[in-house]
Amino acid sequence: MLDMSDEALAVVERSFTMDVRAECWLGGELITDAIPVTDGSEDRDRSLGVPERISLTVPRRDRGVTWDPGADPAHPLAAYGQQLRIDYGVQVGSHWEWINRGWFLITNSDVDGDTVSVELQGLLTLIDEAKLVAPFQPSTTDTLASTARALVEPALTCAFDGALVDRAASSSMQWDSDRMEGLNDIASAWAAEYRVTEDALLLWAPLSDTGDPVLTLTDGVGGTVIRWQGSTTREGAFNVVVSQGEDSAGNQIQGVAYDEEAGSPFLYGGPFNALPVPYTESSPLLTTVAQCRTAARATLQRLRRANGRRLGVTMVPHPGLMTGDIVSVTGQGLRAAPCVIESLSLPYSPDEMSLTVRVLPS
Incomplete structure (x- = not known):
């Protein structure tokens, strides 16, 4: 879960006043810190190659400023490398506490009447779209960490959890065009996973779905609604990984x-x-x-994310929650069951938040 003060955590467990703050950076320089966001939503799904999607609504003109990007490649809402840092604000007493939700790349801006609709994706978009122009092979001196760096830097900066033990990368490995394929092969062999942090680092850490619950969710309490979801199929199922x-x-x-x-x-x-x-x-x-x-053990754990029992949750928005967080769920026949958040939708306006959580073994 993202860092929040005890006061803010207490506030978000009930009705609260919220706001969204967006600042734009281009080429490492701040363009503006006052984009007037009137509505929007943030969706995260860690089953996707680029897990984050954000939609924003901005007035075409606000306080004398035109937010229509037009043909200006340096406009704060243009899609030429502009990155937005999004902060979710919670009013705590007489002041605001701002929770950084991360950095996101503008992929599209459309003007319709008096509004501008802005679409953003996570920074892994930079890696997903940057195909290799020639086959890439690790050298005889490369390690898994240095190979990961070679695939993504300088677009993103890699950081590595101290629990990961680096080792040599085989020079017989080759990727023809897809950098993301390379990252996934490294993650699988290393029994690791990677994600873009709220500070825009590509963090590599051991694959894990364990930890203490950061929040308790109870069906019917505080407006929380919990329901089983999903379908069942034998197609693609397995009981052994080789x-x-x-x-x-x-x-x-x-x-x-x-x-x-x-x-x-x-x-x-x-x-x-x-x-x-x-x-x-x-x-x-x-x-x-x-x-x-x-x-094999790591792949088994990763594949369980796709076929585990799932619950859908609607609740009061909680701006500290992220995919991968562990929560405790009571309801629908479960009592204090540990679950991991697989996807979420956080509104950037007063509305309900939705989660998809996967039930973990007790």
């Missing part, structure tokens, strides 16, 4: 992870199928059996 690699002698190696999570509908040895139903992946970045086993 991660394959190649050792220094050129021999194929592999590691296996079985779905043994209590309560999993795909439990290995359970009613789903008495035989192994494998999900198989292969990467030259895996050079030992231990690395293959670690990657």
Whole structure:
């Protein structure tokens, strides 16, 4: 969860006064800190390559300033590299507390009558659109960390959690055009995940869905509504992950992870199928059996995000919540069940917030 004072946390548990502040930067320079946002919303879904989407509504003219970008490539709402820093304000007594929701790239601005509609995406858009102009291979001295840096910097700056242990990257690995594919291959082999922080860093950390709940959600309390959601299918289901690699002698190696999570509908040895139903992946970045086993366990954990039991939550907006946060849920047959936020929609006006949370094993 984003940093908030105890006073602000107490305020957002009930009705409160909010505001949105947006400032524009271009080429590392502040253009304006006073974009008049009248409405909007922020959507995050960590199953997407670029998880963040924001829509803003801005008056075409406000206090003598024209917010129609027209043909001006340096206008604060133009889509030529302009980045907005978005802060969500909560009134605490006689002052405002501002929660930084992050930095976002303007992708489109449309004028309709007296309003300007601005669309933004997360900064991983810079990597997603920047295809490689020639095949890329790590050198014999590159590591996983240095390879990640080579794929994204200087568009984004990488930061690495101290719990990640760097290691050599195989020079037999090659990516033809897709930088994001390279990042995902590194994350899979490293048993890691990456995200853009609110300070615009690309943070790499061990893959994890554990931690203490940052918030308790109870069905019917404070206007919170909790409902089961989703559908079921056998298509694409599995109960075993097989991660394959190649050792220094050129021999194929592999590691296996079985779905043994209590309560999993795909439990290995359970009613789903008495035989192994494998999900198989292969990467030259895996050079030992231990690395293959670690990657298999991480991939199993990552794939659970797509097929776990889900709840839809509507509630009073909470500007500190982010995808990946752990919350405690009571309702719909659950009692203080740990859940992880997989997606959210935060309104930039007085309205309800919605979450999709995945139930974790107790």
